[in-house]
Amino acid sequence: MTPRLKLEHVSVQFAGLRAVSDVSFDVAPGEICAVIGPNGAGKSTLFNAIGGYVRATGHVYLNDTLLSGKSVHQIAATGVRRTFQNGGLFLDLTVIENVVVGLHQSHNVPLVAGALALPSARRMEAEAIRKARELLDLMGILNLEQVLVRDLSSGQRRIIEIARALAVPAKLLMLDEPAVGLTTLEIEHLDQVLKALARDGISVLLVEHVLDLVMSVSDKVVVLNSGMRLAEGTPAEVKQDPAVLEAYLGYSELC
C-alpha cells in the first residue's frame, strides 16, 4: 500500500546550521506517527519543511504527489492540514467564524457573487454555516458557537483548531505540540479524538513533548536528535532503544 506521507533525505540549512539533515521515513494512511526528541532536535523545523513554511532539500510526497517546492496554501490544498503551537486561531472571530474560514477550500463564494449576495452565494454561505455547526456538534462544542475565540481556554482552543483544520476532508493532519497547556482530562479527550480521526483513515503526524500522550496514542514514533533520525519504531521498541535513552535522558535507564 503506498504510504500516505513519504520523506526522502529531507534536510534544512539555516545559514550554516543544518537544523534537519537527511531524514527519511513514511507514514501509512490512518497511522498516528509521533516525532519526539530533545529541544532543538529539529522537530518543528522538519514539521515546517513538510508544510512548505521553510525551504528544504530532499523530497516530500503525499500519496506520491510531490509537495516539495510548493507554497503553503498549495500544499494545504492537496489535503495537508496543521495546527499551530500558538496563534493559529483568529482571536477576534467567533468559533463558528473560525470554522467557516476553515471551509475556504470547499465553500468559496466568488467576489462579485458575494458582493451582490446572489442566490448562489446565499446558498453556499448557508451551507457552509450548516456544515460548520455539524462539525462543532460532532466535537461536542456547539454551545461555544457564538463565543469569541479570545475568551476560550487552551483546551477548547485546541479542539476548535482541529475542527477547523478538518472542516474540509484532509489526508494528513499535522499537530504542533497539541498537549502543551492542556489538563490531563483535556489530553484524554484529545487522545480519543485523534484515535477517532485515525480510524477514519486520516494520517496524523504529531510533534510532542508530553510522552504519556505520545506513548498511548501513536502507532509509530520517530526520534530526532540534532537534526538526524535517531530511531524509528513502535512506542514500546523506542522505549528500550539505548541510543534514544542516551540522547534523551543522558543515561540508559528509563525509569
Add this chain to the structure above:
Amino acid sequence: MSSTWGKRLGLAASALVLLLLFAAPKLANGYIIYILAMMCINVVMATGFNFVIGFLGQLVFANTAFFGIGAYCYSIVMVHTGLPFPVAFLAACIAGGVAGLIVGLPALRLTGFQLAIVTLAFNELMRWIYLHSGSIGGGASGMELPDPQFLGLELINDRQKYVFILAVTVVAIWMVRNIARSTVGRAIVSVGAGELAAASLTIPPVRYKIAAFGLSGFFTAIAGALFALLLGRVAPESFSLGQLLLGFAMVMVGGMGTVVGPILGAILLTAAPEFLRNIAGAEEILYSFLLIGLLLFMPSGLFGGLCALIPSLRERHLGAAQ
C-alpha cells in the same frame, strides 16, 4: 442583552436613517443637503479605506490618492471624451481598483512603516501630477465639469445630485457589508489576523492582500467620482495631506475592521467642523484631543465601544444571507 434586541436596534436605526435621508431633499435647505451629500461621500471613502487599514490591518496612507484618482478620472472622461455619465463613473471606479492593485504590489514585500511611507509618497506624487497635468487635468487651475445626465434625469442642482449620491452610497455600503460577510471578506480578515494560519487553510495570502488593496481603491474612487460630481469642479487643492489625515481619522474614530464603524466616524467628522468655525487652530486641537481620547480610552472606536455595551451588535463575518 439577547441577540434579537441588538438586531432590532440595528434595523430600527438604519431604517430611521434611510427614511430621513431620502426625505431630506424636500425638507432641508441647500446647505444641509450639501453637508449630507458630503457625509455620504466621506462614508464611502472611509468604508473603502477600511478594507486596507481595518480588515487587512496594514498601515497605509493611500486613501486620498485613490480618492483623487477617482475624481480626476471621472472628470477627464466627462470633459475630454464626451462619453455618457455612467461610463465616466465606471471608468473612475475601475481606475481606482487598478490603482489599488498597483499600490498593493509593494505591500507584499515591505514591512509596516515602509509601506506607510511609500503610500504617503505616492499620495504627494499624485498631487504633483494633478498640479502639472496641463490641458488634460486642468493643471493648477483645475477643471469645470459639465452637469451629467443619468437615465434622462439632469443632475444639476444639489437635490438631484444628492439623491444620486445617496443611492450610490447605500448600494456601496450594502456591497461592502456583503463582501465582509462572504468568503472574500473573511479571507482578507484572516490574512490580516494570521497570514500563516490563513495559508494553512488554503487561503493564498498574496491574492487576498492584493484584493484588499484593489477593493479599497475601487470604493474610495467611487467616493472621488461622487465628490467631483457634487462639486462640479476638480482642483489639486482638494486632495491635500489634511484630507488624507481626515480620512484616516474617520476610520479610526468610527471603529476599524467593522462596516458600521467608518460610517459613524465619517458622519461625526463631517458634521463636527460645521459647528466649529473661525478660530484659527481650534479645529486641529479638537481633532487631536478627539483622537488622543479615543486612542487611550476606546481604541476600538465608537462602534467598538458600542459593541462592548451591546455584544449582540457585534458584526459577523458570516452569512451574506442574514
Add this chain to the structure above:
Amino acid sequence: MLGQLILSGISQGAIYALVALGMTVLYRTTAVLNFGYGDTFMLGAFVFYVFLKIAQMPFGVAALLTVAVMIGVGLVIERLLIRPIAARPHLLIAMMTIAISYLFRGATRMIWGRDVQPMPSLFDFPPVFIGDMVLTSQSLVIMVAAAVLVIVFFSFFNYSALGKLMQAASHSPRGAALIGINVPLFSACMWGLSVAIAAVAGILVAPVTLLYPDMGAATLLKAFAAMTLGGFGNLGGAVLGGVVLGISEQLCGGYISTSFMDIFPYLVILVVLLVYPAGMLGRSEITRV
C-alpha cells in the same frame, strides 16, 4: 555653480540628517515611527523664538532652555500618551503621533495666529567667500553643529556601555526587561533624546527659514526620504541618507528643473523602496510570505 550647489546641499542635507537621525533613534529603540516629528521640529523653532526674541535672552542660554523645555515636552508626551498604548498595534501608536502633530500645529497657530515670524541670524559676521562660492555664517553653523552632534552621538551609541545596552534593548523590549532594564524609563529617555535632536534642528534652521506653523510638514517627508535612502532604521544610514538627499536635491533643482525639486523626496522614496528597500546601509527587511 556646481560647487555652490554641493555646499548648500550639504548644509540642507545636514538638517535632513539631524531630523532623520532623531526619528531613527526613536524607531530603533522603541519601534515607534513618530509621524509628529516634523511638528516637534517646528515647535522647537518656535520655543527658541520665544526665548531669543521675546525674552531677549542671549543665544546660548535660549538654545539650552529650548532643548530643556523640549525634552520636558517629550517626556510628558511619552508618559501620558505613548506609554499607555505602548503594547498595542503599530497602527494605534502611529495614529497617536499624528494626533500629537495636530496638537502642536493647532497650539502654535492659536498662539502665534496668522503671521510669520522672522528670526535674527545667529552670528552676523559676513559670509565666507571661497572662489565664487558663498558660505554664509548660518549654514557654516548648521554644518558644524550637525557634524559635532552626529560624532558625539555615534561615539556614545557604539562605544559606551550604556549605548551598546540601548542598541541591544531595542531589538527585544521583553528581553531587555528580563535582564533587568527598566524599559519604561529607557523608552522615556529615548523620547527625550529624540525630541532634543528635533529641538536642536529647529534651533539651527530657524534663522534660515521663517517660522510658521506648517514648516514641519515638508521636513517630515524629507526626513522619511533620508531614512529610506540611507537604510530604514539604520543610524548611519539616516545621516548618510540625509546628506546625499540634500546634495542630490540641489543638483536636481540646478541641472534638471526646479519643478522637479518639489517631488524629489517622493521619487527617492518610491524608487528606493520599490527597487532596493534595504537602502544604502540598511539590511534587507523584506518579509517573505
Add this chain to the structure above:
Amino acid sequence: MFKWKISSAAIALAALSALQAHAETGVTKDTIKIGMFAPMTGTSAIFGRYTIGVRAYYNMINAQGGVNGRKIEVVLEDDACNPATAVAATKRLVSQESVFAVHGGVCTAAVMAVKKELQRENVPFMNLGAAGASLVDPIASNLFSPLPNTTVVAQTLVNFAMSRPDTKRLAIISHPDDWGKSQLDPAIQLLKDKYKIEFVENVTMERGATDITPQILKLRVSKPDVVLSFLYPTETAIFVRSAHKYGLDAPLLGCFGAPYEDTVRRVDDPDATKNLYIFHALGGSSDGPEMSKWVEMIKKYGAPDGTIGDYDLSGIGGAQVVVEALKKAGPDPTREKFIEVLNSLKNFDTGVLSAPISFSADDHAGVKSGEMMTSLDGKLASVKTWPTSKK
C-alpha cells in the same frame, strides 16, 4: 442618533428664516445681512486678515446710522482656502443664513468653486481679496472684483520693469499653483507681444520650500537686469533673503501677495531690501499719512490682529463699494437693483485703493492699474515708472 439632531435643528432654522424674509432675502425692516467667507484657519490663515478692515468699515457705517436706516449685519464663515469647505461656507450663508449679498473669498481656488453656484442663485458677490483673473473672465453677472487681478498685477510688473532704462533681460520666479500661473502666463504674453522679447530664466518655487539655492543660482547665471517674483508672503521674504545671500543683486519686483512693509520686516536685513519694489494697490503705505485715517478706523471700530498692515486695509475698498451701492439701491433694495447700481459705478474713488473703481455690464474688474511701493532715500514711496534716481 446624532444625525437626527442635526436635521431637526436645521429644519427649525429654515422655517424661522423663511418667516423673516418678506421683501428681499436678507433684508428686514432695520437690518441688511451680508455674508462673508475667508480663510480663517489652515495654511493660508494669514489672508483671513482681509476681513478685519471690512468689518471695521461696516461697524463704522452702522455707528453712523447704517444705510438708509438699516444696520449691516455681518456673518463670517471660514473656508480654510479649500474648495469643498468654501462651497459649504457659501451654501450656509445663502440657504441657511439667507444673506442679501456675499462679500468674501481670498483664495482663487475657493472662489472658483463657488462662482457657478452663486451665479445660479443670482446672489450679488463682491470679491474680498482673490486676485485670479479667472474670476472676472469669463464674466459672471453677479461677481464684482474691486481689486486688481493677477493679469493687471503681472502686466504692471512687466511694464514697470521695462520702464527701467535699457532693460532687456528679465527673469521670473513663481509658484506652480493656480495663483502663480495666472500671473506667469499674462507676463510672458505681454513681454512677447509688446516688447518682443522672452524671459531669460523662468524657475518655480514650491509653497513651503525653505531652501531655494538652485533657483537663485539659475537666476544669477542668467544675469537678469530685473527679476520678477510671483510668490506668497512667506516665500517672497525667503526669496529676497536668499537672493541677497547668494549675491543676486538685480532689482527684485514682488507682486500683490506680499506687501512691502511686511516683507521688509520679515527679511529684517536692510541691504537685502534696498533694491526691492512690490506691487501696491493701496493709495499709500500702511504707516503713511494717506492710510492713517483708515488705520484709526480699524483701531476704533475693528479688532486688529497685531500691527495693522496692507492686508487689513486692502478689503476696505470693496466694503465702500458695497455700502455705496446699497445707498443708491434706495429704501427697499433688491438684489437686481443692487447689481444694476454696481454695473453703473463709474470712477468711484475709495480713498483706500490707488485707483478709482468703475464697473460696467461687461467689465467687472474694478481696478486696472497699480503702483510699485519702494523706499526712496529712506522714505516709503509709491512709484508708477522706474525712479530716475535709482540704478
